[in-house]
Amino acid sequence: MKTKEKFDFFIGPCVLESEPLAFGIAERVKLDLAPLTDKINVHFKGSFDKANRSSINSYRGPGIEKGLQILEGIKEKFDLPVLTDIHLPSQAEKVAEVVDIVQIPAFLCRQTDIIVSAAKACQKFGRKLKVKKGQFLSPEETSNIVEKASHYLKKEDILLTERGTSFGYNNLVVDMASFQTMKSFGVKAVHDATHCVQRPGGLGDSTGGKRGAIKVLARAAVAAGADGVFMEVHPEPSKALSDSSTCLPIDEMKDLVSGLVDIYQVL
8 A cells, every 4th residue: 555645734924023933833833743743744934024015014024134044043943844935036046045945925926037046046955946826827827837947846846835816805715626736737736724814905904814714724625635734823813913814823733733634644
């Protein structure tokens, strides 16, 4: 009987608010999920800059220098692979030198220069590239992302992420058939459990969300064939400096991850 491949999780705060907070979350991720390490691959995620905030007054992050310092510290102290976003082609090499997975935000998924720069940097440093499917893009169109990146990377080093599609204002819908479509291009498909429940601009000057839908959609996505789950967690979501409406309380992380693994194992 073929051994089932480990399921991928990408977990951490939306933004790297501070070094103590990031280290505290990384420690919880490491300790709480340790009993599942024979079944899952766990990555710590955290953004050094949130460049697409609704309001100019919203907190964006510590910046690339401090952010990479925090991520490097987490890699060393907790032996966790790390992931972060880039927003400019010029950031690709600097970030790929430190992190294990370079992520392209959804709004930039069609920008050829940033895809190519990130893919080249990942090739140079032996990293993986994770691209979020834009809210405006069909699953079929992600084949173009794969085509651009695969000039420099093997397909096993490319991940696509479903984070919902906009069919109007202030709401996102996840097409559960999208995972099989994206996987048909020879890459892994990941479910973004917390961003897909956002209500973009729903609070006027910030994004709202439906936190209560996180678990049910995550379970459905795993059952539909997702290869991994991306989720943002926080010890006090209401106080989070970014995506406070959709961060999962970190105390609920372990049970959710365990349940998702059970579904994956049963398939």
